[in-house]
Amino acid sequence: MTRTQDPTPPPLLRIDGERLWAALMQLKEIGAYDDAATGLRGVRRLALTDEDDRARRLVVQWMREAGMAVRVDEIGNVYAVRPGRDRSLPCVLMGSHIDTVATGGAFDGTLGVLGAIEVVRTLDEAGVATLRDIECGFFTDEEGVRFGTDMLGSAVTAGRIPLDHAHALTDDAGRTVAEELVRTGWDGDAHHRRPTPHAYVECHIEQGPILAAAGVDVGVVTGVQSISWQRLTVHGEAAHAGTTPIEHRHDAGLVAAQVVIELRRMCDSGDYGRLRATVGTLGFEPAQTNVIPSSARMTIDLRNPVDDHMTVAEKDLARFVDDLAAAAGVRVEWERMAKTAVVPFSRRIQDVLAETADELGIGYVTAMSGAGHDAQEISALCPTAMVFVAGEHGGISHTPREYSDPRACANGVTLLANAVRRLADEPGGGSDER
Amino acid sequence: MTRTQDPTPPPLLRIDGERLWAALMQLKEIGAYDDAATGLRGVRRLALTDEDDRARRLVVQWMREAGMAVRVDEIGNVYAVRPGRDRSLPCVLMGSHIDTVATGGAFDGTLGVLGAIEVVRTLDEAGVATLRDIECGFFTDEEGVRFGTDMLGSAVTAGRIPLDHAHALTDDAGRTVAEELVRTGWDGDAHHRRPTPHAYVECHIEQGPILAAAGVDVGVVTGVQSISWQRLTVHGEAAHAGTTPIEHRHDAGLVAAQVVIELRRMCDSGDYGRLRATVGTLGFEPAQTNVIPSSARMTIDLRNPVDDHMTVAEKDLARFVDDLAAAAGVRVEWERMAKTAVVPFSRRIQDVLAETADELGIGYVTAMSGAGHDAQEISALCPTAMVFVAGEHGGISHTPREYSDPRACANGVTLLANAVRRLADEPGGGSDER
Incomplete structure (x- = not known):
């Protein structure tokens, strides 16, 4: 020009x-x-x-x-x-x-x-x-x-x-x-x-x-780059930390931790371009040392310089979470906080x-x-x-x-x-x- | 008798x-x-x-x-x-x-x-x-x-x-x-x-x-059974979620999630007898969607019907966390909340x-x-x-x-x-x- x-x-x-x-x-x-x-x-x-x-x-x-x-x-x-x-x-x-x-x-x-x-x-x-x-x-x-x-x-x-x-x-x-x-x-x-x-x-x-x-x-x-903010709430079941066998648990906190780990794996994989993922907030309920968390609430911040990579990342994350929830016997709730394209x-x-x-x-x-x-x-x-x-x-x-x-x-x-x-x-x- | x-x-x-x-x-x-x-x-x-x-x-x-x-x-x-x-x-x-x-x-x-x-x-x-x-x-x-x-x-x-x-x-x-x-x-x-x-x-x-x-x-x-309650605080570094490359991060929240996953692995491994581990509380600071957590604070509840198994579990957990912290460039702080033998x-x-x-x-x-x-x-x-x-x-x-x-x-x-x-x-x- x-x-x-x-x-x-x-x-x-x-x-x-x-x-x-x-x-x-x-x-x-x-x-x-x-x-x-x-x-x-x-x-x-x-x-x-x-x-x-x-x-x-x-x-x-x-x-x-x-x-x-x-x-x-x-x-x-x-x-x-x-x-x-x-x-x-x-x-x-x-x-x-x-x-x-x-x-x-x-x-x-x-x-x-x-x-x-x-x-x-x-x-x-x-x-x-x-x-x-x-x-x-x-x-x-x-x-x-x-x-x-x-x-x-x-x-x-x-x-x-x-x-x-x-x-x-x-x-x-x-x-x-x-x-x-x-x-x-x-x-x-x-x-x-x-x-x-x-x-x-x-x-x-x-x-x-x-x-x-x-x-x-x-x-x-x-x-x-494109930005995606979502809030994820995992609904498990509170139970006694000392007496509830591992295989009987529906631990909302464990599921949340698995999501954090998966997000990092997705960033490292290279499958989603230059994806960046951050869990900036995470909290458990009822938040007691000796109670398995009944719920875990987290935010997920995704960034990507390519819209198509963002789309695939969001879709794959949703599928991962669905599978995880089914295996763990918990329910998950998604809330869209923000989304902007490139x-x-x-x-x-x-x-x-x-x-x-x-x-x-x-x-x-x-x-x-x-x-x-x-x-x-x-x-x-x-x-x-x-x-x-x-x-x-x-x-x-x-x-x-x-x-x-x-x-x-x-x-x-x-x-x-x-x-x-x-x-x-x-x-x-x-x-x-x- | x-x-x-x-x-x-x-x-x-x-x-x-x-x-x-x-x-x-x-x-x-x-x-x-x-x-x-x-x-x-x-x-x-x-x-x-x-x-x-x-x-x-x-x-x-x-x-x-x-x-x-x-x-x-x-x-x-x-x-x-x-x-x-x-x-x-x-x-x-x-x-x-x-x-x-x-x-x-x-x-x-x-x-x-x-x-x-x-x-x-x-x-x-x-x-x-x-x-x-x-x-x-x-x-x-x-x-x-x-x-x-x-x-x-x-x-x-x-x-x-x-x-x-x-x-x-x-x-x-x-x-x-x-x-x-x-x-x-x-x-x-x-x-x-x-x-x-x-x-x-x-x-x-x-x-x-x-x-x-x-x-x-x-x-x-x-x-x-024996009971061990500890509080673990991970000190990482706050940084911008959108701009900080994955390899530059010192993400306290990610380290905390890795500890949650490891605890479950330890329970499932059978290496620690009938170990039960629960993370009942976990919170991030500064707790913002677009900020990598500067710190994560969690409680760890361990139970074991055999004192020796508990001793080994605590020792192995401490070593795992030390190695993890060194690799992630974060500092961890342990606080003993409670400990009872069998x-x-x-x-x-x-x-x-x-x-x-x-x-x-x-x-x-x-x-x-x-x-x-x-x-x-x-x-x-x-x-x-x-x-x-x-x-x-x-x-x-x-x-x-x-x-x-x-x-x-x-x-x-x-x-x-x-x-x-x-x-x-x-x-x-x-x-x-x-």
Whole structure:
């Protein structure tokens, strides 16, 4: 594909890496906790908690200090706008999220949000006026930890999840999203279905080992792998641990353990492509030392970069569980929590990112995302791609060990800045090919 | 061994099976709940809860109505006394417990307590005066569900667990045994170390399939198998479920599942005699669908009728877990919760039970107990044995399906009555051979 280059390309922008880093370090203090498992200081800032509220207020303050007008929509998504010369044209949107998991770090999500604000500061300081508006956003409950549905705010905006459904979701204490939006004051009046942007670019840590293994700081993301979340409940029979012969047992816990083992075998087998399977939660009832479990409840998280491999993996798992249940004399109950197909990103936006990285002299590789992101939702609205930033320790995240060094962060956001500036100068009327 | 028979043996006693059954059915209403897993009505009467308090008050009322004086000791054990002709001689003690597990039935423990009261009623109605005092007791928190240590009250009485230690044990909400004794009013003033009885006989449901398979209602119990309770905590590393490659994971949950599977393999192998292993509790942290577990916490309940087999099983399990942890890059932490060796019961009391059953024409078999009982603690104080009563459905217990039919219950308590009467007429000064 060929693009029409501007006759005189504008000078390249370099963001202020120290200012970006300072913002990341300041934000991570909100919700900070001492993590016993790692001995490190982590971040626990679940969506619409008091900690999230405080973080939101700080980020909005920074948006306003960067001269932007801020609006909040009905699901608590926040957008700040830097006006372009032609306000009638669709904007270029940057964004991510600032909620974390219970054992989070300083970079997941926040890099894309604070990076977007840094892009605006950089444009302002360079005196750059763009044709189109540029917006910086952050989306409610991307992690899905608190209310059980990830990418919640962006999915509502993209129209995949109805607003009423999202508002009615509850946390473990029975509090609804709607109640918590009101309680924290983030029940905005902007419409939850935002005007279609010209493009969306999200900068995010990779959360994987590919970039570091390739010796680069950034990646151009080709798409997001498919994700399947299911809850499995095994119903066996409680019985006395000391007196019930092994052959008389209907041990729900044993069956659950066998499912955990089988999932690992499936990953190792290679029969399902690059399948990743995780059992993140597992609990027994009645949960007594001397009682064979009457039930076991577990979640199963499957990821696959190829939809067909995911389909076969889910089918084979279901058959395995059925056979196991029949042999063990237990009953199983499946509940679908989430399912997304592979989301390919816009080839055109990927090309802009790749060409811009080349111009900047920033080495990159292309990679598919192993994690879900708001970008996969927004890609239903407009051409979308992502910039990945390398992490240390194999790109580990969702733990306080999550770490990306200042240079990698700065390179990622510099790439974001120049690509977004270029996209924001694209004239109207062209085809928005994905 | 030969015993001196009374020249004219007294007529045999028959207890009132209907009265016993009515008491069992009345007591099970205290703490009754609807069990979702079985669709049956179960009993949830954990030690020193409000339900336990109500049950204790009803049982004490029945003890007093049977003419007995009641005392409560410092750990909440309750004893009722029917005076004998020579109050200076050690008594014959009957008893068991009235607390239940969270998914309990109507018979576990209660049969021995209500059976003991029925024995006293029967003696009274038959106008039988015994040489020795007869006491009926029930012990605090036999199940160990609430405060984590089973046979708590009887272990304190037998001197295995110091009173201060027992008082300081806490439930999941952090409430101590001492606080709950005071709150429920069962902090008695009798000394926790009771006077040494002449003999202890406990009637209890078998909780296993042996009696039913042999076609008999009752069993003479030869002892209690060894019990090992350990808590295992696996410390891995939290990481993102979608992005962390399988080979980079330190999945605490997977290791826990592998331990569950290995335990079953050990039971099936036959290498450890009649080993029974149960993982009754298992939980993950941080317990999120999309986070690889950083830690997994489980209990391991092992039972074995042969001490040497238990020793080897524990050693092999520890080695398996060590190797597994090294391979998976996780750390494991063991905590000893409880350990009891095989407890052989008094041969002499077993003989009294067997001879009495023969006189009564009640068929019996001898059997070792798969479950722990207060009798194993009291056996440290005095010659002890147990009467088992057959249960249906393979003797399943710790579930609302637990059921022993009225005839079996009546036969067990009739055996108890006649054996206790015989023991209570034994003269003083003889050797208390075990």
